[in-house]
Amino acid sequence: MSKDVAILGVGMHPWGKWGQSFVGYGVKAAHDALRDAGLRWQDVQLVAGGDTIRNGYPGFVAGATFAQALGWSGAKVSSSYGACATGAQAIGVARAHILAGLCDVALVIGADAAPRGFFAPTGGRRPDDPDWLRFHVQGITNPTYFGLYARRRMDVYGATQEDFAAVKVKNARHGLHNPNARYRKEVTIEDVVGSAVVADPLHLLDICATSDGAAALVLASMDFARKHTTAPVKIAAVSTVTPVFPNTIIEMPNLATDSSASVGLPELGFKESIAHQAYEEAGLGPEDMSLAEVYDLSTALELDWYEQIGLCPPGDAEKLLRDGETTLGGRIPVNPSGGLASFGEAVPAQAIAQVCELTWQLRGQAQGRQVEGAQAGVTVNQGLFGHGSSVICTV
Amino acid sequence: MTEKTPTPAVEGLFTMNPREPHLLGTRCGACGTYFFPVEKTFCRNPACDQADLQEVELSRIGKLWSYTSANYKPPAPFVPREPFEPFAIAAVELEKEGITILGQVADGLGVDALKTGMRMELVLRELYEDDEQIYMTWSWKPVEGDAG
Secondary structure, three states, rough: OOOOOEEEEEEEEEEEEEOOHHHHHHHHHHHHHHHHOOOOOOOOOOEEEEEEOOOHHHHHOOHHHHHHHOOOOOEEEEEEEEOOOOHHHHHHHHHHHHHHHOOOEEEEEEEEEOOOOOOOOOOOOOOOOHHHHHHHHOOHHHHHHHHHHHHHHHHHOOHHHHHHHHHHHHHHHHHHOOOOOOOOOOOOOOHHHHOOOOEEOEHHHHHHOOOOEEEEEEEHHHHHHHHHHOOOOOEEEEOOOOOOOOOOOOOOOOOOOOOOOOOOOOOOHHHHHHHHHHHHHOOOHHHHOEEEEEEEEHHHHHHHHHHHHHOOOOHHHHHHHHHOOOOOOOOEEEEOHHHHOOOHHHHHHHHHHHHHHHHHHHHHOOOOOOOOOEEEEEEEEOOOOEEEEHHHEOO | OOOOOEEEEOOOOOOOOOOOEEEHHHHHHOOEEEEEOOOOOOOOOOOOOOOEEEEEEEOOOEEEEEEEEEOOOOOOOHHHHHHHOEEEEEEEEEOOOOEEEEEEEEEOOOOHOOOOOOOOEEEEEEEOOOOOOOEEEEEEOOOOOOOO
8 A cells, every 4th residue: 555645735934933823834834835725614524733842722623723723623633742843743643644644634733933043941840850860960051952962073084164064155146035944144164164163162143043944744545635636745755753762862852861771772773763764764865865854953963864874974964065966966965954053943833934944946947056956865863852853856 | 047948849740969969850660761751650662561660860970962051031930049040050961861851951051051962960059039048940050070
């Protein structure tokens, strides 16, 4: 049985700091996706919302919140949370419903209105919550982890701060013509390394901002899609894997790794396993990909992903970047959308936005940033507390 | 004026011996897996169905896996000293336990004092104080006498 589902429509609300409710952003993205699909809201049988945890109760029940805002229609509802991987959770729910034959058309929506500055845990004294504990007893923020990984690349692979800056320069250039990007301005290596150090060796311009934004997808069974369109972009795989014990690389929001004292290391590390599972499911490999959208929370993290999604062996990411292979026009453009560097992170929308970009690229509609002849693409992302997220799309 | 008492910022994470503090973890007696912070009710090794968890003191010395800094004041629930001073943060691998543990780097030492692979030892560090008490946490410090 084919595991493909069709992407009939995509839509986004531009990223930024708009000072409005996340619900309105989500509705705008949903309307755009429905219009793109040529369907009405009443045609949707399942609405799968990605939750936001910083917008009160409506954010925890995002699916119903969006359904109410679009006008109660009796559609089935689901609300999922997986931190930065929230969008993949919602896509996974919608896809599973379609593949199981429980519905033909599903609407996936993620939207956020983000606070300024560092993400911080929700209130109260909660020593049993690793997220609270790391802030309280050690002052460890998200950029701490980005800094640790970046320093590790420098000490183990000889990466430089200029390499990291070059990722930002590339992504800023990619995002220049993307109407949904928040930052549409070229930056130079000097701009990046001259900006304030936030978490050594990373500077302010190495680290992504937090943004408002929304993204939506209309997904459908292949049978339904064939009645509406000729050659829809398809989702060939969705990976939402957890780590395999012991996970020995320190990860947000933990203060410590698993212990490897009694059990040997798994064949693949967690981040390596995320896209790997998607490739297995799609029956494709990294060599089949025309482009990738990876989660560049920091510039250095983008380089880690090159290796973790199989674009090059460990330690070769800087060379791949320097050779221009991951720039538009190169062998495997990475983040042609402009990535988080150009968007900032709108947590529950981000993994969905990655799929919107793949869709536009695979349809040949990515104006000003088109990967010529794109046939297949992969997204990858990871959410706190062990949420893998990778989607493969094909034409 | 009475002297303020040093007290752990959160109970149960480390011992308060000022010269040789230890982080407190648990070890599963059935499979030998360690946990930090303590895990008391279940063993997270998927191959182990026991939960024979004993409290243990973890190794005080490990190897620096990587390091970074906090140049901006972290948000609450962090309680910064005033005025805020940037601090370094280390990820240290404990060999026997097979665990990497994060922690601030001892007072006065920035990233320039650190090098991946160097030996680090556990010391206590003042996190913040109020009218009655000084709240302590653990931190990592390069082992004295080790050549970079």
